[in-house]
Amino acid sequence: MKIPALAVSCLLSAAAWAAGPKYVFLFIGDGFSVPQRMVAEEFSRAIGRGELAVNHLKCHATTRTCSATSLITDSAAAATAIACGCKTGNGKVGVDAEGGKACSVAEVAHMNGRKVGIVSDCYITHATPAGFYAHRENRGALYQIGLDLIASGFEYFAGGGFGGKSNDVKDPEYRGNLYDLVAQAGYQVATNRTMFAALKPGAGKAFFAACDGHMPHAIDRPASMPTLAEMTTKGIELLDGPGGFFMMVEGGTLDFSGHANDAATNLREVLALDDAVRVAKEFQDRHREDTLIVTTGDHETGGMAMGFAGTGYAMHVKRLACQKRSRTGFKEVVKATRAAARKEGREFTFEDSKPLLKECFGFDFSTASGRSGLDDKIAGGKYAANTETDDDRIALTSGDVEALKAAFARNKLHDAARRIISEKAGVGWSSGAHTALPVLTTSQGPGAEILSGFIDNADIGMKLKSLYY
Numbered sequence: 001m002k003i004p005a006l007a008v009s010c011l012l013s014a015a016a017w018a019a020g021p022k023y024v025f026l027f028i029g030d031g032f033s034v035p036q037r038m039v040a041e042e043f044s045r046a047i048g049r050g051e052l053a054v055n056h057l058k059c060h061a062t063t064r065t066c067s068a069t070s071l072i073t074d075s076a077a078a079a080t081a082i083a084c085g086c087k088t089g090n091g092k093v094g095v096d097a098e099g100g101k102a103c104s105v106a107e108v109a110h111m112n113g114r115k116v117g118i119v120s121d122c123y124i125t126h127a128t129p130a131g132f133y134a135h136r137e138n139r140g141a142l143y144q145i146g147l148d149l150i151a152s153g154f155e156y157f158a159g160g161g162f163g164g165k166s167n168d169v170k171d172p173e174y175r176g177n178l179y180d181l182v183a184q185a186g187y188q189v190a191t192n193r194t195m196f197a198a199l200k201p202g203a204g205k206a207f208f209a210a211c212d213g214h215m216p217h218a219i220d221r222p223a224s225m226p227t228l229a230e231m232t233t234k235g236i237e238l239l240d241g242p243g244g245f246f247m248m249v250e251g252g253t254l255d256f257s258g259h260a261n262d263a264a265t266n267l268r269e270v271l272a273l274d275d276a277v278r279v280a281k282e283f284q285d286r287h288r289e290d291t292l293i294v295t296t297g298d299h300e301t302g303g304m305a306m307g308f309a310g311t312g313y314a315m316h317v318k319r320l321a322c323q324k325r326s327r328t329g330f331k332e333v334v335k336a337t338r339a340a341a342r343k344e345g346r347e348f349t350f351e352d353s354k355p356l357l358k359e360c361f362g363f364d365f366s367t368a369s370g371r372s373g374l375d376d377k378i379a380g381g382k383y384a385a386n387t388e389t390d391d392d393r394i395a396l397t398s399g400d401v402e403a404l405k406a407a408f409a410r411n412k413l414h415d416a417a418r419r420i421i422s423e424k425a426g427v428g429w430s431s432g433a434h435t436a437l438p439v440l441t442t443s444q445g446p447g448a449e450i451l452s453g454f455i456d457n458a459d460i461g462m463k464l465k466s467l468y469y
């Protein structure tokens with residue numbers, strides 16, 4: 001179904017109250033296509049967590065992601081398509097290809113009397129959340145996007161804070177620190193878990209910043225920071241009422257693990273997003289007639305593949321459980337250990353890094369037998385030295401150890417480690433950037449059937465908005 005261009009604009013009055021589902025959850029994984037869904041699905045089953053809620057909603061739609069300017073979209077153009085139903089150029093948020101304002105489904109829902117929540121584990125002025133409340137030709141205009149956030153009047157924001165250059169005093173529109181401005185606009189501002197827990201309905205709009213910038217990856221995230229699922233639960237608590245709500249929840253740091261080709265970190269992000277979808281499904285079970293859940297991705301990131309030439313037909317996704325820190329988290333561990341050694345007047349050697357690699361990646365150096373990785377590859381696709389049943393450790397070949405040593409010398413141990421564990425799990429990567437692979441949109445609840453078959457990402461915004469007309 002194609003909605004006329006006029007419907008993309010903001011021409012809607014509050015008289016349209018009560019049209020559309022009372023409750024809408026929209027989950028967006030940044031860099032979340034079929035491979036990310038399925039690696040996490042297989043991992044979740046392998047560790048006994050069961051199937052992913054995000055994959056098992058009733059309606060499915062294969063979804064094209066191209067922007068107005070490229071077959072490969074960025075998150076700004078994709079967010080604009082998903083939120084506003086409008087194709088635009090890469091880098092633009094909430095405006096069409098010519099720069100004209102495009103109205104988002106969140107704004108339409110708000111005008112229909114719904115309370116609105118925007119949740120992301122990236123900073124809250126980042127491209128995906130911005131697509132729902134901001135209208136700027138440059139996704140990098142973070143301060144101006146922050147002003148749009150405040151002007152939106154949406155009832156709940158949670159996740160990362162005003163990070164990056166969100167508080168750039170040199171911005172031509174600068175009129176004060178955004179944290180001050182959001183408080184002056186009547187928001188309860190919370191900046192730690194205790195304050196987050198104290199946010200209560202009936203006390204006005206709420207703004208929660210778990211940290212100033214992007215939240216850490218789920219695999220590294222300290223218990224002091226709420227999860228996406230907890231921020232979704234809080235959103236329900238704050239937004240529920242007679243008028244209903246619209247809530248967008250983004251798994252945004254997922255994209256960074258795709259860019260880093262960091263498979264274990266990537267699937268842990270998917271599980272964190274899935275935990276939030278489970279919260280929505282539990283809510284839907286209690287409000288079956290009134291609740292629509294939609295999940296999608298804005299694009300694929302990394303060219304993730306289920307299969308790696310070196311492991312032939314075998315995949316060992318469970319081995320990814322051996323990884324306990326992200327690539328970036330491990331980089332910090334190495335940096336801190338190196339600095340501590342320097343302080344004690346010692347040199348930090350490759351031998352010193354072995355316990356760290358064992359702890360953070362499950363690497364077993366005792367198996368490096370003299371066979372190189374290449375020898376293993378030639379010998380029938382058995383690239384990994386692990387036996388077929390051994391998923392509790394990552395058995396290294398001498399070739400792996402040589403690669404780690406060389407990476408250590410270049411201060412790139414984190415890159416070698418994430419590559420080795422990806423390969424031994426059978427996960428391949430073809431890019432460090434976004435790709436044009438379609439994403440999967442899944443949905444369930446009243447109106448879900450409008451997102452079925454082969455669709456375009458702009459259909460999501462257009463069709464969701466049409467529910468409110």
Ligand SMILES: [Zn+2]
Nearest residue numbers: 255259301434
């Ligand atoms: Zn990206």
